[in-house]
């Protein structure tokens with residue numbers, strides 16, 4: 001148990017430090033099975049190894065040794081039986097280990113469906129997809145069962161095969177012993193002793209054979225956990241030297257693709273941000289807005305180009321340094337189970353009540369938090385599901401504002417807010433002292449007062465102020481006019 005406790009600890013630690021790219025590759029449910037089911041199976045394996053496996057060889061070889069002392073000729077039967085048994089046991093083990101690995105993968109895939117259908121149950125019901133979901137699970141469950149049946153058939157051969165070998169050996173032993181007693185070479189007692197050594201071996205090997213089935217499962221799980229532990233943290237490319245262009249943040253010819261083979265999402269993006277500027281990022285859905293701010297936060301590494309903060313290549317900053325400087329509100333913010341206060345304390349551990357109220361106030365969250373019975377000590381359920389979408393967004397903004405950072409990134413943080421609340425929030429944020437604020441939005445209304453606006457289109461960036469883009473950029477004009485006409489928003 002102590003071993004598995006340490007193993008879990010290491011695996012958990014590893015997961016915390018995986019890069020986002022590695023995280024995407026391993027998948028959430030895959031990582032969860034490694035920490036739960038796989039660990040149980042390893043614990044079982046280690047436990048049985050310590051209790052049974054280490055004892056068996058002593059009994060088997062001890063009994064063989066004693067049999068030789070009784071009568072070397074009859075004990076020759078043991079010499080034939082033991083290697084044969086070992087071949088059978090290890091042969092079956094070799095065949096079943098890879099199959100058990102496949103079984104674990106099938107378990108992971110069934111788990112993924114289960115997880116998705118439970119977390120997404122509202123959507124699935126709203127779309128009447130229950131039946132399809134049941135069928136999909138049926139298919140995966142069927143695959144799993146077939147794999148288990150096939151492997152089970154091979155494992156099931158183990159007992160009959162070992163019993164057959166041992167019982168044949170016993171028969172030969174008694175026949176041989178009887179002849180030697182007849183010839184007056186050994187006593188009847190010696191045959192009884194030899195037979196009892198043989199049964200000891202039998203009992204031990206049957207136990208061992210059953211153990212092997214558990215052990216092969218356990219090995220498969222151990223392999224998966226070992227793969228996770230062997231994953232090296234993604235190496236950052238070698239940093240470029242410092243450069244002093246006077247800009248606070250500089251994107252220098254940055255390109256990015258999610259997979260090395262894929263079409264780049266962002267192509268040759270270059271821009272600079274002076275200290276104290278507010279930057280708006282706009283573009284159609286999927287145009288790479290979130291990707292752009294993720295790069296700045298160091299969540300992914302650009303495939304080409306450099307990003308500098310105060311003249312320092314961010315590749316030369318440690319994750320802690322970056323995390324310390326940047327306050328980030330994700331597009332889909334995660335609220336954790338706890339209280340409003342504990343969620344905000346993620347931004348700053350020693351945040352006092354004053355800090356928290358100030359941040360909630362700026363994020364326009366104070367009213368609804370105060371309306372709750374326990375104020376800032378109100379309970380937040382898992383995923384913040386006892387709050388509305390817009391309330392969750394405001395809690396996430398407050399969490400970022402509590403943090404002492406000098407760069408603030410709001411990735412579509414007001415998409416669920418009404419225009420009035422959105423504008424109040426932007427006003428309050430503008431009054432705060434940040435060296436740079438990035439606002440990602442779909443609405444031109446939310447970014448028109450920014451010092452610079454980056455319009456993303458087909459991976460390329462057009463940069464300018466609201467007035468400049470309105471005059472020179474057809475796409476921006478289209479976006480703005482469509483919203484202006486529909487929403488009747490003041491320019």
Ligand SMILES: Nc1ncnc2c1ncn2[C@@H]1O[C@H](COP(=O)(O)OP(=O)(O)OP(=O)(O)O)[C@@H](O)[C@H]1O
Nearest residue numbers: 024258265283284285286287288289290291292331
């Ligand atoms: N983890 C990922 N793996 C692979 N491709 C991704 C990943 N995340 C995003 N993409 C792709 O990158 C592109 C840009 O995504 P991004 O999230 O940056 O868009 P966005 O501009 O923020 O859109 P939205 O306005 O909908 O938030 C999309 O086409 C998307 O398919």
Ligand SMILES: [Mg+2]
Nearest residue numbers: 289290331412
């Ligand atoms: Mg986005």
